[in-house]
Amino acid sequence: MCGRFAADxxxxxxxxxxxxxxxxxxxxxxxNISPGSVIALVAQDRxxxxxxxxxxxxxxxxxxxxxxMAYPTHNARVESALTKRTYADSxxxxxxxxxxxxxxxxxxxxxxxxxxxxxGHTLNIGGLYSWWRxxxxxxxxxxxxxxxxxxxxxxxxxxDRMPLLITDENLxxxxxxxxxxxxILPKAVEPGRRASEALTMHPVAPLxxxxxxxxxxxxxxxxxxxx
Numbered sequence: 001m002c003g004r005f006a007a008d009x010x011x012x013x014x015x016x017x018x019x020x021x022x023x024x025x026x027x028x029x030x031x032n033i034s035p036g037s038v039i040a041l042v043a044q045d046r047x048x049x050x051x052x053x054x055x056x057x058x059x060x061x062x063x064x065x066x067x068x069m070a071y072p073t074h075n076a077r078v079e080s081a082l083t084k085r086t087y088a089d090s091x092x093x094x095x096x097x098x099x100x101x102x103x104x105x106x107x108x109x110x111x112x113x114x115x116x117x118x119x120g121h122t123l124n125i126g127g128l129y130s131w132w133r134x135x136x137x138x139x140x141x142x143x144x145x146x147x148x149x150x151x152x153x154x155x156x157x158x159x160d161r162m163p164l165l166i167t168d169e170n171l172x173x174x175x176x177x178x179x180x181x182x183x184i185l186p187k188a189v190e191p192g193r194r195a196s197e198a199l200t201m202h203p204v205a206p207l208x209x210x211x212x213x214x215x216x217x218x219x220x221x222x223x224x225x226x227x
Contacts, residue, residue, distance in 0.1 A: 001075045002125075002146050002163045004207060005103035006031040006114075006215055009040060009122065011052060014099055018042045020050035027054060031101075031214045032207050035074035041144050042097040043129055044175040055096075059145035060132040061086050067132055067141060076128060078147045078164050078189060082181050087145065090128035091185060093177040097166060098127040098146055102215060104207065105159040113158045114215045115201045124171065126164040126188060149189055152197050165192040 008029040015022040020042050027038045039057045044050045059073040060066075073086060081091040100123045102116030117123060126147040133140045147164040155162050166174050170188045173179050202217040 001148055001159070001161045002103050002105070003035065003074070004112075005033050005125075005146075005163075006101040007033060007040065007099065008101045008212065009099055011040070014040075014042075014122070015052045018050055018052065018097070020052040023051060023053040025054045026052070030210055031212055032210045033057070035072065039144065040099060041127060041129060041142075042099065042175070043094070044177060046177055050175065053142060055129060055142040055144040057144055057146075059087065059090065059128060059130050060141065060143045061089060061130050062132055064132060067134070067143075073143075073145055075148050075161075076145045077161075078126070078149050078185055081128065081147060082185060087128055090130050090145075091181040093179075093181065094129050095174050095177075095181065095184070096127040096129045096144060097171070097175065098125040098144065099123065100125050100163075103163055104204070105155070105162065107158050110206075111220070112204050112207060113201045114204045114217075115155070115162070115199045116215070118198065118200050123163075124166040124168075126166045126174065126192065149193060152193055155196060155199075155201065158201065162196055164188065165195040167191040167195050 026040050035058050037057050038054050041055045076087045081087040104112050106112050127144050129144045131140045148161045149164045151160050151162045173184050205218050
């Protein structure tokens with residue numbers, strides 16, 4: 001799973017990199033982004049235009065009567081996204097990239113680790129999006145979920161799941177709503193796992209507050225005692 005991530009992003013550079021229009025309302029940098037927060041995502045419309053847009057991190061399917069789901073929807077398993085009712089419509093043609101500086105995973109004894117690219121490059125995390133509104137005439141709310149896959153052997157030392165990374169070779173197909181999810185989701189898994197093998201990971205202190213210091217490596221024999 002992915003329950004926290006960091007995003008210290010230069011939106012102008014990201015918009016140029018993805019060839020996307022930058023929308024207003026994008027979130028401030030954060031190193032402790034939790035479900036329910038406003039995040040940035042990149043998606044492509046049916047006219048081929050890409051957008052860098054704010055979204056709520058908790059997917060709400062268009063058919064839901066409420067924007068508050070009865071169960072967590074910040075993560076979706078890539079293996080079942082096409083068949084789970086909550087995510088199926090989005091998995092078909094509403095795929096997104098959620099750019100991140102890095103992400104956190106926890107061991108069974110609650111020790112957090114931070115994962116990032118060794119060169120500090122922005123991670124292309126695969127996601128799904130959905131537009132929701134309470135009733136006709138009401139404003140639309142853009143919501144999103146992060147797709148997860150089985151962890152690589154190294155990452156599995158921390159947790160058995162990890163975010164699905166989308167490689168450059170699959171980026172155009174991933175964002176293209178004209179390509180069926182049944183074609184691109186299975187194709188994206190193994191390249192994403194290989195990309196994850198290049199990530200570095202290190203233990204960090206318990207996540208409290210916000211700031212770049214949350215991602216600093218910590219020796220395990222210097223862990224903060226929990227009360």
